[in-house]
Amino acid sequence: MGLYTGSPGLIVVLAALCAQAAAATISRAEVGEKNGKYTVSFEAVVDADSRKVRRLMTDYAHLDRLSKTIIESRILKTENNKQRIALVARACVLFFCKTLKKVEDVETLKNGDNVTVAIPQLSDFHYALEQWQILAERNRTRIKYQAELQPSFYIPPLIGPWLVKSKIHDELETTTTILENLANHDPGFL
Secondary structure (H helix, E strand, C coil): CCCCCCCHHHHHHHHHHCCCCCCCEEEEEEEEEECCEEEEEEEEEECCCHHHHHHHHCCHHHHHHCCCCEEEEEEEEEECCEEEEEEEEEEEECCEEEEEEEEEEEEECCCCCEEEEECHHHCCEEEEEEEEEEEEECCEEEEEEEEEEEECCCCCCCCHHHHHHHHHHHHHHHHHHHHHHHHHHCCCCC
């Protein structure tokens, strides 16, 4: 889910984990960078039932349905409340395109939050820790995301945070629309 953006690689991972529709609202998107480590957080509200949104966002074998940047998502193993998933994503910023790999362990906590930790040896990240909250708000869903990410690829420090925030916002709009449409209009999903 992953996961996550001033560089196209980080954007790809975040897009994999986040949909677009007229009613979806992005209430907050923040990106910080210090010494090549990024902090990312956002909040979005989707006009769809939280149970459907949660099922879509935790369907790790089909995350490619939620974003055009995700090329592949698959479950490598499942044990107890943990799953190891593999993501391959491709994104372009201006003329630069990057294909990213991320293998992560996803754990669902007792409160329903999902926490992911990247496996550095199998990923294009030295470090990635992400936490997702999917919260019911009447007939809508609030999605909260926080992450600490250290990509193993170069992101220009002067424009990186600005590009990451811009791309995250664009990807969030697109992904939230897709998520909302699938949750509300896909008869195969019901």
